[in-house]
Amino acid sequence: MALHFIKKAGPGLMLSLWSLVAHAEFSWNFPKPVTPMAVDTLHVHNKFMVIILAIFIIVLGIMIYSIINHRKSKGYQAATFTGPSTRSQLIWTMVPFAILIYIDFVLMGIPAYHSVVLMEDTKNGADMVLKVTGMQWRWQYEYMDGDAKGIKFVSNLATPEDQIHNKAAKGEHYLLETDNHVVLPVNKKVRILLTSNDVIHTWWVPQFGSARDAIPGFLRETWVKIEEPGTYRGQCKELCGKGHGFMPIVVDAVPEDKYKEWVAAKKTDLAAASAGADKAWSKDDLIAHGKEVYEKNCAVCHQSNGQGLPPTFPALAGSKVINGPIFDTSGKLIANSHLDRVFNGKNVMPAWKAVLNDVDIAAVVTFERNSFGNTLGDAVQPAQVKALR
Amino acid sequence: MLSAQPNRNDANRRLALKLLWVVGAAILFTLSLVPLYRVFCQVTGLNGKTDVRPVAVQKSLKVDESRWVTVEFTGNVMPGLGWNFTPNQSSMRVHPGQIELATYEARNNTNQAAVGQAVPSVSPGQASLYFKKIECFCFQRQSLKPGERKEMPVRFYVSPELPADIQNVTLSYAFYSTASATN
Amino acid sequence: MSTATTVLHDEHHAHYQPGIMRWLTTTNHKDIGTMYLTFALIMFMVGGAMILAVRAELFQPGLQFLKPEFFNQLIGIHALVMIFAALMPAATGFANWMLPLMIGAPDMALPRLNNWGFWLLPPAAILLTLPFTLALFGIGDGALATGWTFYAPLSVQGGIGVDFAIFAVHLLGISSVMGSINIIVTIFNMRAPGMTMMKLPLFAWGWLITAFLLIATIPVLAGAVTMLLTDRHFGTHFFNAAGGGDPILFQHLFWFFGHPEVYILLLPVWGFIPHILSAFSRKPIYGYKAQVYSFWAIGILSVVVWAHHFLTAGMPVPALLYFMYSTMSISVPLAVLFFCWIATMWKGSMSFETPMLFATGWIILFGIGGLTGLVLADVAADAQYHHTYFVVAHFHYTLFAGGMMGIMAGVYYWLPKMTGHMYNETLGKLHFWLTAIAFNITFIPQFFLGLAGMPRRIPDYALQFAEFNMISSIGAFILGLSQLIMVYNIVSCVRGGKKATDKPWEGAQGLEWTLPSPPPYHSFTEQPVVE
Structure with a gap:
């Protein structure tokens, strides 16, 4: 009866499933690999898939043959030659034993060995070093050497809230777009150092074939050598709290000359931003800019209305920390004051000094002191933040 | 009921106690894993942690100038x-x-x-x-x-x-x- | 094997207290087995409901019903409930019900311990799920939100849900250790005369190794979560680099328990599936000895491969190679088991009642789980598969198909014996086909989602993953709803139905079939002798 059912209903079911399937674009395998490691991984993966499919089909075939032929309903008499436990049975069981030893240590084992060695080839021949710091819930990048040395920025999810909450149509790179792309030159071996400021994250771009954990207090490394210009997208893949699904990675791989242009432009930008810290800002300008910074960085936890998500993420409205002084009489930053908490962080609160520039920090603090019903009326100047560095 | 039961109950209790010793040993083993892990990492560099105590410079230390x-x-x-x-x-x-x-x-x-x-x-x-x-x-x-x-x-x-x-x-x-x- | 048994029909000997007190105080292995199985069934539905909420959220991109923080709580508690409160109690329930019958014992060896072991479970289930309710009243921020793995430092950061889950794990652990001690003592000391170790039913062998794995590894889990508790509240630094600790140590400890746990869930099933295959093939179990040796081999290998669960954490090459090859080695004894299962069917006289349908489907689906496990062992490819939906699909093929569907095969196989009534065969078959088909509709797309690059444990996803997620969610709802057929079938079978004979399955072998269906309250009043 069972088989009868498969015969009758199977094709129809497959057909209806297929019609559902045929209209959409599906990807059936790894995305196109662009680094030597990813190419190797794809080859190994394909080979292994063929091997396990072959095992599966052979074993299933034998089983189905038996199911079709050795049935009571067909009047097949059970063989009696197999006692409960004979020597011949033990010898027969050596067959799958030997086959699997061969598959594990030769057929699959040897290519797997080579890919492990390739994957861990981080220790020499690097053209440049990129440091990646994971934090809840964004990535921070620092260029460690060469012309780009000193470039340092944070990369946030750029998908608007409205799209996530289905109030607006979803964009092309929904959840896979950041405000600051990482830019890397093609055909250069980049050593990637990983660490974290809070919990464990995993930095992963599928087309690079490398995934490595970012562990607080420890340094880990991996490498990429991107062989094709393009924009590559990835995500964090270690559960790191409520924003885990919302910390994408976007890497632009560009030719050497374009990379140099980007480095120069980025440096100019950073210089301009730090020059902005030297001028005096009006309170209104700070609040306007601070609102933008807040929406991008702070609203995830403290919410757009400043109510937070207690007990983990306290409300900013009416907060004791915010409604207190920032500098003492001698002009020093008061420990555990509003600016201290933003600048240096505490527990779950990140240390924004590593992530935001002076203007951003001054602006967001000023914004918070004059919003959500907080009416301190004062302003923090970027120059005051700069003096803390 | 079975005549051999009192003996069997004793035997059961004895075996159960022995197994409790196994559980105890497993707990001790768990506690020992913490220092063992530390030692293992020091020996193999498994987690990349360096020594937290200074090393004494050995006289025999030679500079390998052929290598950077x-x-x-x-x-x-x-x-x-x-x-x-x-x-x-x-x-x-x-x-x-x-x-x-x-x-x-x-x-x-x-x-x-x-x-x-x-x-x-x-x-x-x-x-x-x-x-x-x-x-x-x-x-x-x-x-x-x-x-x-x-x-x-x-x-x-x-x-x-x-x-x-x-x-x-x-x-x-x-x-x-x-x-x-x-x- | 043939047996000489005298059974007294002793309904009047069954003196137990009336009402709820019977269940609170019972030391009878069948009562306790029934409670374990009922508990498992209830928690299976609870865990299933949680994941259907998750699948509803994942039906489309965007956040529809669940906040991300609540989503994270659901996935973690789903796993803990399914593993500790559904699969493990179900296996323990079978052990309680069937082991004494199968080895010719009057009862479990330590009846009072048995009772305590069960009654620790409901409080543990409450501890796991209570924070959801507390959060509704503004106390705390909900249940454990770290996934079932408790990874530090995320779990150090978490709210009271983590503490509740830690205590729940302690209770569940104590319960499992009690159950295991009881099972080992029963198997060692309570066998019928003439039943040597190499004549033990395979189910007993599977459980024996499970029980040893449990008493060796549960303390490691308990220790790890206790260290977590002290890190959270008493200023220790086991898992915090600041005080000289290491977050990865937690992963080592957790998976030192966690990997054997997979085999703890599967070995009892591997134990009774051969009985079912043999019964419906009307042919003895093939390669009994080879299967026993394979159980041992897998039991031992399972405690030396743990780090393949976090290969991306960064390890030196020799460590990576060691964990890769040792993990691959598990496929060798597993292949022997697959061979024996199919050889048991080979040239049998097969018929396909519901238990056999489940057992056959189980071989195929668990086979997919095993084979995908083999490729996951490869370190380089694992960097891609790790923490994606490929892994989610893989472990559902092993734990839902390999675990839960195996349990279902056992339920249908033994239900006539336990209740004395035949279940509805048509509904049973319908349940199988719906389960098997819906299961594949749910999880095959997840393999492709993983390959395409969708990380697991995300509440919202990029647009290229939309179609497969939609198919998967549809499958999950069919899968979830078809389990209601089983619930209905079990309930109506308990309440009545066609009378079951002592041995409702023509080819079934073993001492349990020499007793009436249902067996008397005190199973063997005269001990059977195995020749």
Whole structure:
């Protein structure tokens, strides 16, 4: 009866499933690999898939043959030659034993060995070093050497809230777009150092074939050598709290000359931003800019209305920390004051000094002191933040 | 009921007690895993942690001038410590066996004295076995008065036994507030 | 094997207290087995409801019903409930019900311990799920939100849900250890005369190794979560680099328990599936000895491969190679088991009642789980598969198909014996086909989602993953709803139906079939002798 059912209903079911399937674009395998490691991984993966499919089909075939032929309903008499436990049975069981030893240590084992060695080839021949710091819930990048040395920025999810909450149509790179792309030159071996400021994250771009954990207090490394210009997208893949699904990675791989242009432009930008810290800002300008910074960085936890998500993420409205002084009489930053908490962080609160520039920090603090019903009326100047560095 | 039951109940109880000993042994084993892991990491460099005690320089230490190794320096200040902390040099080219001095600068940016502990980590993990620190600010807790700046030195050498395939070694410190470490 | 048994029909000997007190105080292995199985069934539905909420959220991109933080709580508690409160109690329930019958014992060896072991479970289930309710009243921020793995430092950061889950794990652990001690003592000391170790039913062998794995590894889990508790509240630094600890140590400890746990869930099933295959093939179990040796081999290998669960955490090459090859080695004894299962069917006289349908489907689906496990062992490819939906699909093929569907085969196989009534065969078959088809509709797309790069444990996803997620969610709802057929079938079978004979399955072998259906309250009043 069972088989009868498969015969009758199977094709129809497959057909209806297929019609559902045929209209959409599906990807059936790894995305196109662009680094030597990813190419190797794809080859190994394909080979292994063929091997396990072959095992599966052979074993299933034998089983189905038996199911079709050795049935009571067909009047097949059970063989009696197999006692409960004979020597011949033990010898027969050596067959799958030997086959699997061969598959594990030769057929699959040897290519797997080579890919492990390739994957861990981080220790020499690097053209440049990129440091990646994971934090809840964004990535921070620092260029460690060469012309780009000193470039340092944070990369946030750029998908608007409205799209996530289905109030607006979803964009092309929904959840896979950041405000600051990482830019890397093609055909250069980049050593990637990983660490974290809070919990464990995993930095992963599928087309690079490398995934490595970012562990607080420890340094880990991996490498990429991107062989094709393009924009590559990835995500964090270690559960790191409520924003885990919302910390994408976007890497632009560009030719050497374009990379140099980007480095120069980025440096100019950073210089301009730090020059902005030297001028005096009006309170209104700070609040306007601070609102933008807040929406991008702070609203995830403290919410757009400043109510937070207690007990983990306290409300900013009416907060004791915010409604207190920032500098003492001698002009020093008061420990555990509003600016201290933003600048240096505490527990779950990140240390924004590593992530935001002076203007951003001054602006967001000023914004918070004059919003959500907080009416301190004062302003923090970027120059005051700069003096803390 | 069965006549042999009292004997059997005794035997059951005895065996159950023996198995409780197995559970006890498993608990002891669990507790021993913590120090065992530490020792295992020290021996194999599994997690990239370096020694937290200074090494004595051996007389036999020879400089391998035929070889260059690039050492990079980086650091993170963990949330809750009101300090700035940056390496004064981002990298150094060194000969294995050569004793070198690198420095970081730390500054307390608040009006409160604070104590911090730097936790070193070396990548690749295997290199941590060959990264020898003679003197390091990470051996003790460091305290900074309000607004104080301090230069923090690390005197080290890379052992000439460093495997030949390692050309780049990165030393990283994560500076933790010891106040938050004990709360 | 043939047996000489005298059974007294002793309904009047069954003196137990009336009402709820019977169940609170019972030391009878069948009562306790029934409670375990009922508990498992209830928690299976609870865990299933949680994941259907998750699948509803994942039906389309965007956040529809669940906040991300609540989503994270659901996935973690789903796993803990399914593993500790559904699969493990179900296997323990079978052990309680069937082991004494199968080895010719009057009862479990330590009846009072048995009772305590069960009654620790409901409080543990409450501890796991209570924070959801507390959060509704503004206390705390909900249940454990770290996934079932408790990874530090995320779990150090978490709210009271973590503490509740830690205590729940302690209770569940104590309960499992009690159950295991009881099972080992029963198997060692309570066998009928003539039943040597190499004549033990395979189910007993599977459980024996499970029980040893449990008492060796549960303390490691308990220790790890206790260290987590002290890190959270008493200022220790086991898993915090600040005080000289290491977050990865937690992963080592957790998976030192966690990997054997997979085999703890599967070995009892591997134990009774051969009985079912043999019964419906009307042919003895093939390769009994080879299967026993394979159980041992897998039991031992399972405690030396743990780190393949976090290969991306960064390890030296020799460690990576060791964990890769040792993990691959598990496929060798597993292949022997697959061979024996199919050889048991080979040239049998097969008929396909519901238990056999489940057992056959189980071989195929668990086979997919095993084979995908083999490729996951490869370190380089694992960097891609790790923490994606490929892994989610893989472990559902092993734990839902390999675990839960195996349990279902056992339920249909033994239900006539336990209740004395035949279940509805048509509904049973319908349940199988719906389960098997819906299961594949749910999880095959997840393999492709994983390959395409969708990480697991995300509440919202990029648009290229939309179609497969929609198919998967549809499958999940069919799968979930078809389990109601089983619930209905079980309930109506308990309440009545066609009378079951002592041995309702023509080819079934073993001492349990020499007793009436249902067996008397005190099973063997005269001990059977095995020749």
